[in-house]
Amino acid sequence: MSTSSVAGSTQQTTATPERTRSLGIARNLGLVVALVVLCVVGLITAGDRFASSNNIITILSLASAIGVVAIGMTFVITGGGIDLSVGAIVALSSVWASTTGTQAMAESVGWIVIVTTAIGVGIACGLINGLLIAYGKIVPFIATLAMLASARGLAEIIADRKTQIIRDQAFKDALGARPLGIPVIVYIFAVVVVLGWFLLNRTTFGRRTFAVGGNTEAARLAGIKVQRHTVYLYALLGATCGLAAVMLMSRTQTGSSTHGLMWELDAIAAVVIGGTLLSGGRGTVTGTLFGVLIFTTLTNVFTLNNLSTSVQAVAKGVIIVVAVLLQQRLANRST
Amino acid sequence: MSTTTPRRRLIAIAGLIAAVPLALTACTNSSDDGDDTSNASNTGSGDNAEAGDTVRIGFSAPAADHGWMGAITSAAVDQADAFEDVELINAEGTNDVNLQISQVETFINDEVDAIVLLPFDGAAMTDVATRAMEAGIPVINVDREFDSPFAARSTVLGDNYGMGVSAGRFICEQADGNTDAVVAEIAGIDSLPLTQDRSRGFSDALKDCGLKVSNRVAAEFTVESGERAAANLLQAAPKIDYLWNHDDDQGVGVMAAIENAGRDEFVMVGGAGSANVMRMIEADDTVLKATVIYPSTQGADGIKLARLIAQGKSMSDLAEVEVPRVIQLSAPIVTKENVDQYMDSAFES
Numbered sequence: 001m002s003t004s005s006v007a008g009s010t011q012q013t014t015a016t017p018e019r020t021r022s023l024g025i026a027r028n029l030g031l032v033v034a035l036v037v038l039c040v041v042g043l044i045t046a047g048d049r050f051a052s053s054n055n056i057i058t059i060l061s062l063a064s065a066i067g068v069v070a071i072g073m074t075f076v077i078t079g080g081g082i083d084l085s086v087g088a089i090v091a092l093s094s095v096w097a098s099t100t101g102t103q104a105m106a107e108s109v110g111w112i113v114i115v116t117t118a119i120g121v122g123i124a125c126g127l128i129n130g131l132l133i134a135y136g137k138i139v140p141f142i143a144t145l146a147m148l149a150s151a152r153g154l155a156e157i158i159a160d161r162k163t164q165i166i167r168d169q170a171f172k173d174a175l176g177a178r179p180l181g182i183p184v185i186v187y188i189f190a191v192v193v194v195l196g197w198f199l200l201n202r203t204t205f206g207r208r209t210f211a212v213g214g215n216t217e218a219a220r221l222a223g224i225k226v227q228r229h230t231v232y233l234y235a236l237l238g239a240t241c242g243l244a245a246v247m248l249m250s251r252t253q254t255g256s257s258t259h260g261l262m263w264e265l266d267a268i269a270a271v272v273i274g275g276t277l278l279s280g281g282r283g284t285v286t287g288t289l290f291g292v293l294i295f296t297t298l299t300n301v302f303t304l305n306n307l308s309t310s311v312q313a314v315a316k317g318v319i320i321v322v323a324v325l326l327q328q329r330l331a332n333r334s335t
Numbered sequence: 336m337s338t339t340t341p342r343r344r345l346i347a348i349a350g351l352i353a354a355v356p357l358a359l360t361a362c363t364n365s366s367d368d369g370d371d372t373s374n375a376s377n378t379g380s381g382d383n384a385e386a387g388d389t390v391r392i393g394f395s396a397p398a399a400d401h402g403w404m405g406a407i408t409s410a411a412v413d414q415a416d417a418f419e420d421v422e423l424i425n426a427e428g429t430n431d432v433n434l435q436i437s438q439v440e441t442f443i444n445d446e447v448d449a450i451v452l453l454p455f456d457g458a459a460m461t462d463v464a465t466r467a468m469e470a471g472i473p474v475i476n477v478d479r480e481f482d483s484p485f486a487a488r489s490t491v492l493g494d495n496y497g498m499g500v501s502a503g504r505f506i507c508e509q510a511d512g513n514t515d516a517v518v519a520e521i522a523g524i525d526s527l528p529l530t531q532d533r534s535r536g537f538s539d540a541l542k543d544c545g546l547k548v549s550n551r552v553a554a555e556f557t558v559e560s561g562e563r564a565a566a567n568l569l570q571a572a573p574k575i576d577y578l579w580n581h582d583d584d585q586g587v588g589v590m591a592a593i594e595n596a597g598r599d600e601f602v603m604v605g606g607a608g609s610a611n612v613m614r615m616i617e618a619d620d621t622v623l624k625a626t627v628i629y630p631s632t633q634g635a636d637g638i639k640l641a642r643l644i645a646q647g648k649s650m651s652d653l654a655e656v657e658v659p660r661v662i663q664l665s666a667p668i669v670t671k672e673n674v675d676q677y678m679d680s681a682f683e684s
Contacts, residue, residue: 046571054596055570061595062563161405162683163558163587165611176595183595251562252591258557303567309525309553 030326031274031290034319038297046304055300057182063296064189065090065247066263070270070288071196072240077268077276078200078283079233080213081133081140085147086241086267089125090260092155093118093245098164098255111171114249119242125151126238130231148264155257164255175250185247192240197285209233213280270295273323294319383648386420390645392638393442395435396453396477398428402584402609403631406682407453407478411634421642432459439463443470449641453477453634461486473644477637488644490661491636493629495532497666498581501627502604503540505668506577509602514545516576519601521564521589523581525553533581533606550575554585561585565592575601583609583626590615593622608669610681617674625670628677633664 042050049055069086076083096102097118106113125147132143166172177184200206208229211219220226248259272278273294274287298319302312392415399405408428415423424447426438432455440463442450450467454460457479464474464486476487510516518541523530530553538548550572554564561580569575569592580586583605593603605612605626615623640658643649649656669677 049570049573052570058566058570058596062566161399162402163584163611165587248559251595252558252588253594254558254587254591256558259559261555261557261559299563300567300570303552303564304571306550306571308551 028275028284028286028290030323030329031287031294033326034323035290035294035297038294038301042297042301042304046301049304050301053181055304057186059293059296059300060186060189061183061251062300063292064183064185065244065251066266066270066296067189067289067292068192068240068244068247069237069260069263070267070292071192071285072237073267073271074196074274074276074283074285074288075200075209076140076233076237077271077278078213078280079209079230080216080280081230081233082268082278083129083144083234083237084141084264085125085129085144085151086237087260087263088148088151088155089122089238089241090245090248090263091257092125092151092158093121093242094249094255094259095155095159095164095257096121096255097245098166098249099158100164103166103168106168106171111168111174114166114168114171115246118245118249119239122238122240122242122245123235124238126235126241127231129238130234133234134227134230152257159255159257161257163258166249166253166255172250172253175246185250188243188247192243193285193289200283200285205232210281210283213277213283215281266295269320273320291323294323383643383651386418387646387648389420389422390448390642391422391424391445392641392645393424393426393439393445393447393450394452394634394638395426395438395442395450396428396634397435397455398430402682403607404428406631407634410632411451411638414632414635414638418638418642420646421638423638430455432456435460436463439467443467443472446470447472448645449473449475451475451477451634451637451641453637454479454481458482473641475637475641475644477633488660489640489658491633491640492661492663493633494663494666495529495629496536497663498606498627498629499533499536499538500540501536501666501668502579502606502625503537503543503546505604505625505627505670506579506602507540507544507546509577510544510546512544513576516546517549517572517574518546519550519568519572519575519578520548520552521561521568521578521580521585522551522553523556523585530581537579554582554588556582556585558585558588558591561588562592563588565589566595569593569596569598577601578603578622579606580604581606583607583612586612586623590621590623598622604668608677608681610678610683613669613674613678613681616669616671617678619671625668627666627668629666630664631682632680636662636664 069090073083073086097114102114102117129144129147132138133140175184200209208224211222211224212226212229216226245259249255270291271288274284274291276283276287295316298315299312394411396408397404399408412423412425415421424442429435435455439450439452443466450472452460452464452474461481461483464476464481465483467474468486468488473488474486476490478493480490480492481487506518520534520537522534541547550568552564552568554560565588578601580589580603584607586605599622601622602624603622605623606629608626608628612623612626615621616625644658650658
């Protein structure tokens with residue numbers, strides 16, 4: 001694994017596209033297998049209840065908010081960073097965007113105020129993370145750990161530890177709509193996945209991300225403004241957290257300082273299972289999508305079978321290990 | 336951290352006045368039934384209400400980071416304020432066991448007259464509470480029990496098992512002999528004893544009328560986890576007759592999931608008793624028809640008991656000349672019929 005990452009990063013500008021593509025397919029194969037196995041188990045044990053369109057929509061809706069965060073996380077981890085504060089940022093964004101003040105403004109200006117507030121708060125938190133890491137030279141683990149604590153704390157202060165109900169009907173209508181029977185948030189998730197894939201694989205921004213994550217020094221020598229790029233990455237993740245907060249507000253119709261508890265771990269797990277290298281330099285949006293879907297489907301299948309959360313936790317652990325082992329095997333064979 | 340936050344959101348609300356007038360008022364004539372508006376902080380009347388020797392009471396509870404703990408602490412402070420002979424030393428709420436231990440040590444060094452302690456973790460606080468007792472300071476243990484009976488002079492507890500029983504009985508009543516009814520349950524954090532107690536009470540009560548829980552999921556006491564668990568549960572059970580959700584805080588998410596799924600074929604019972612839920616029960620326009628109370632005035636009761644013990648008084652409603660060792664509060668069911676009685680004591684989640 002380490003050799004391929006070094007190779008991938010140093011030859012970033014020339015040899016990567018083809019190489020990563022073939023690697024990517026092999027890597028994702030393990031995930032596809034895992035997801036298919038889960039679906040087969042679901043079909044056998046729960047039959048129609050699993051295969052019903054309603055259930056599939058439920059799975060996709062549940063995957064949407066955490067999925068958007070995981071896509072953002074893919075960028076940060078690919079860029080060699082880590083962000084432990086995503087859950088807290090989601091909480092803070094949701095709380096900030098659902099205060100009576102914001103809701104009153106939304107009443108007069110429009111529901112978009114709630115959305116922009118949430119995303120704005122997310123970006124602001126991401127910027128702070130990024131600036132501390134890039135220019136303050138604080139390691140990402142520590143800087144975002146600090147953000148984790150203070151963002152959730154601030155959320156508690158603003159919300160006064162209460163659950164804030166969203167009363168703005170226009171917001172509820174807009175985000176609760178179901179064009180073609182599918183909730184808006186699923187479309188949002190789909191758009192984010194497509195944009196994320198394009199941004200990472202088809203743009204200069206994406207190539208810079210690989211370069212920065214693979215070898216910071218080489219990237220710097222190659223003329224990439226590493227610090228500025230790092231700030232962008234965290235701000236991007238902050239924006240996805242804000243968006244996830246909007247989606248969560250639409251689903252739960254609340255803003256709360258308890259939103260997004262432990263999401264940092266769920267998001268990191270989904271990203272890493274997907275095949276993104278925790279040390280940076282290699283990342284895949286498609287893999288992350290599968291990672292998120294696998295976890296969400298797992299919970300769904302277990303609930304359909306009325307199994308306890310403890311069993312679920314064990315299965316989750318096993319799946320993480322099996323999926324990673326599968327990826328390694330398949331990736332090794334293909335190289 | 337995640338195991339602590341939910342735990343405190345658990346408890347909500349205060350049906351105490353009607354449920355346990357005796358614990359609350361400690362008076363000779365229990366004059367304050369449901370008509371008392373100042374619910375939690377009543378000084379009661381009769382001999383015990385009269386100011387006695389001034390007592391200094393140390394109070395320590397976990398951080399008020401959710402509605403329930405906020406209500407616990409504010410009810411305790413209000414209760415102390417209501418007595419002119421109580422001087423409350425309120426330690427800053429903390430989820431750090433180490434810090435809470437040092438708070439109690441400070442109380443011991445200060446030689447307070449009594450300590451009211453809602454431990455973050457009962458087991459971890461047992462030793463320091465025992466030391467306080469050995470130093471001659473009575474400790475009133477609230478909600479989360481110590482490991483040792485020697486660590487507390489008196490203990491005030493909610494009734495988690497009773498919550499399950501109340502919810503189960505209500506559903507049995509509604510089912511009225513129909514043993515084919517599909518009953519679903521959305522529990523809190525499964526690893527917590529309180530969740531296990533609630534579930535046990537629930538299934539025991541259902542067994543009495545030939546019902547059982549067909550579908551069960553566990554959430555994490557947060558709105559978001561409630562929404563997630565309920566969304567999956569509603570897919571697992573295409574038709575539900577009765578649904579019990581352990582906690583009204585996560586219930587906000589559960590209600591959102593029900594609305595998202597467009598389901599309304601069942602009767603839902605809540606747990607804890609937040610003001611929000613009380614209003615829904617009163618309005619009677621959702622599937623939510625009842626909730627079960629878990630009083631948030633336990634801290635206030637702790638203050639009352641601490642005062643009595645420190646002043647050497649007894650609970651004059653009882654023949655017993657000492658304050659009892661354990662007081663367990665009732666977990667009544669709230670429906671449209673009696674919601675008025677509990678509305679005032681409910682707090683915003």
